[in-house]
Amino acid sequence: MIRPPLPRAPRLPPRQQRLQEVRAPPPQIRCRDTSIHNTFMFGDIKGVYAVLKDPAMVNALMETVHEEMVWAPEMGMWTLSSKVKQTSGLRLAASRGHTACVEELLFRGAEVNADPGGNTALHDACIGGHSDCVQLLLSHGADPEVLAADGSAPLHLCTSDQSFHCAKLLLEGGADINVRSRDSRLTPLHVAAQRGLEEHIELFLSHGADVLATNREGETPLNAACSGAERPSEAGRYRRVIQKLLDAGANPQTAGRKQHTPLHNACANCCPRIVDVLLQHGARADVENCAGYTPMDCLLQVVEDYPTQESEAIARSLLNYGAKPVSPKV
Template identity: 55%
Template sequence: MSRETFAFSSSTLRSLRLQREWLEWEDRRRALSRQCLSRRFPLATRSTLLLPKPARRPQYCRDPAVHNVLYTGDLQTLKNIFKDEAMANVIVETVSEELMWSAELGLWVLSPQKRHTSPLRIVAGRGYRDCLKHLILQGAEVDAVVGGKAALHDSCIHQRAECAQLLLSYGANANVLSEEGLAPLHLCTSPETLRCAELLLEHGALVNLSSRDRRMTPLHVAAEHGLEEHVQLYLCYGAGLAHRNREGETALNAACAGADKLSEAGRYYRVAERLLECGADARTAGRKNHTPLHNACGNCHPRLVELLLRYGAAVNVSNCAGYTPMDCALQAVQEYLDGQPERIITTLLDHGAAPINPKLLKFCSLCPRALEVMLNSYDRILSCDSWVEAVPPEMWQEHKTFYDSALQMTNQPRQLQHLARCAVRRYLGARCHSAIPQLKLPLSLRAYLQLPLEGYIR
C-alpha cells in the first residue's frame, strides 16, 4: 500500500458520504434563501440585512499625554487627536494606588485600581465647552455611561451649566441614570447647581423620579441639603410633598434631619417653612419613627421647633426607641451648648410636653440655663444624684450660685408664688404658649409664668 492511500472501513465511508450529502443540501438551502431574499427586498436593503453593522468594540486610552490634553482643555491639540467617532468614544483608563485591606496578610496594602471615564465626561466636568462641542461633532455618544456616570452627571456635579446646556441641546437624555441609579437632578446638591436644575427640567427631567437605592426624589435631595431655591423650583414643577423614600421619610423629614449645623440653620428653616406652606404634614414619621419635631429637637434648632409646633406637630409622640421630642432635646444639650437648648425646652413645655423622668436631668446638667427651666417645671425638686454627680467641679465653681441653690431646694417646699405658677401652667396645658400672653395680668407676672431665667432656684 502506498503512502498516499489509506484503507477506510465501510462505516467510515458511509459517514463521509452522509456528510457530503448534508453539505450539498445546505448549499442548496442557502441558494434558495438568497433567491427569495432578492425577490422580496431591493439590493440596498438586502445588503444591509445580510451585513449587520458590528458593535463597536471599546478602545482604551492609557496615554498620559492624551489624558493631559483632556484635563487641561487644550483645544487645538484635542482637535488633532480626536478626529473620528472611534477616538471620540475612547475609554480613558487610569491606574492609581489605593490602600486596600488584605484579609490574607492582615494589614493595609497598596493595590492598583483602574478608573474609567470618557473624554466627554472629563471636559464636561471641567467646563471646557469648546472641547465638548468638538467631541460631540466627532460622534461622541452624549448619553454614554462610562465609569459609572454620563457627561451630564459630571456637568451637574461640578456646576457646569454651560456644558449641561450644550449636552441637552445635542439630545442628551435629561433622565439618564448612573450605575448607582441617580439621575442628573439627584446630583444638583449645591446652590450653584440651580441653573443646571432649571435646564434639566426645561428639557424633560422628571421632577418625581426616584433614585434606585434610597428612593430619593430631587425634592428630597434639595431639602436634605437645605437648597431653598431648588425646593421652590421643584414645587413649581409639581414635586410631590408626600413622597417617601426607602426609609419612609418625606422631604420635610429630610430637611429637619439635615439641619444639624448652627451656621446653616437659617436656610433649613426657610426650606421647612416653604414645604409646610405648600401642605407638608408636620406629623409624618420617618426613619425609626422620628417625626420632623424629633429631628429638629435633636439638632437643637429652636426656630424650626417653633415652626413645626405652629403647624400642628405632636409634642408627646414617641419614636421607636420610646423617646419623645423632649427626650431628644435633652440628649442634644451637651452637644449644642451654644444653640439655646433652654429655648427649645421652654417651647416644648409651653405646648404641653409631658414631665420627664428626673433621671434624665443629667443630660442638661452641664447647661445651667436648660437645667433651670427643667427644674422650674416641677412643683418640687426631687432628690436625684444623677445630675449632681455629672457636674464637674470647675463647672460647679463657675455657676456656684445656681447649683448651690438647686441643691439646697432639693426635697424642700417651693415658694407659694412658684406653686401658683405651676398650678396655672398645669391648668392651661398645651395652651400656655397662646393663653399666657392674653391673660389680664401685670406684665411681670405674665413673664414669670413663662419660666424666665433668673440664675438660681427659689
C-alpha cells in the same frame, strides 16, 4: 437521506459592501496616557484638535490605574491590588465645564449617553453646576432621566447653589420631577431639602414635586430638611426651606420607619426657630420614636453640644405644646 444544502446569505453588491465597511464602528480604544486625560480635563482645545485627528479617540475609554491595599481573606493578609477607573473625554470636559471641548467632541460624534465608569457626561456636568455644558448635552440628545451606576438621576446630582440652572434645564428638557434613586428611593426634593437649597425647592415645587413622597426609610423631604439643619449658621435658610415645604402641604407628624419625626430631628439639632415652626404647624411634642425617646429627650441629649444655642427656649416651646416636664429616660 440527502439533505438539501443550506441557503447562503445573499451577497451584497460591492458598493453596499463598501458602505457597510465604512459605517462599521471602529474598535474602542483604551487610553491610559495622562497627558491626553489632562488635555480634556483642562480644556486645552488645541490639544483636543490634535488628539481627535484619530477619529477613534472621540469615544476612547480614559483609564486610570490606582494601587490600593485590599484584604484577601483566602490569604489572611493585605495585598496590593490594581483598580482601574474609567471615564471618557466627554465626561472629563463636561465635569470641568469646558464648553468648547464638549461642543467639539459632540460635533465629532461623541456618544452623549455613554456611561464609562458609571456616569454620563450629563451627570458630571450637573455635579459641577455647569449649565452651559448641560444645555449642550441636552441639545445633542442626552437623556435627562438616565440613571448612573449608583442609581442617581441627573436631578439628584444638582446639589449646590450653582446647579440651579442645571436643574431648570433638566426640567425643561423633560426630566421627571419625582424621579426616584434606585436604592434609597430619594426624590430630587428630598436631596434639595437635605441640602437646604431654597431656589431648588421653589423650582421643584412649582413643577409639581410631591411634598409627601417617602424614601425607603419612610421619610419625607420635611424629615430630610430637619435632619440636614445641623449647623447653627445655616439654620435660617433651613427654616425658610421648611416653611416652604409646610406651605406646600408637608405633614410635620410624618415619621420614618424608626418613628423619628421632623420634630425629633429639629430638637436633636437644637434649632429653636425650626422647632417653633413645626409646633405651630401641628407637630406633636409628646410623640415617641422607636427607641422610646420624645423630642424633649433628643434635646436634652445634645444640650452640651450646642452651648450657644437657645436650648431653654426649645424646652419651653415643647412644654407649652404638651411635652412632659421630665423624661425618666434621661
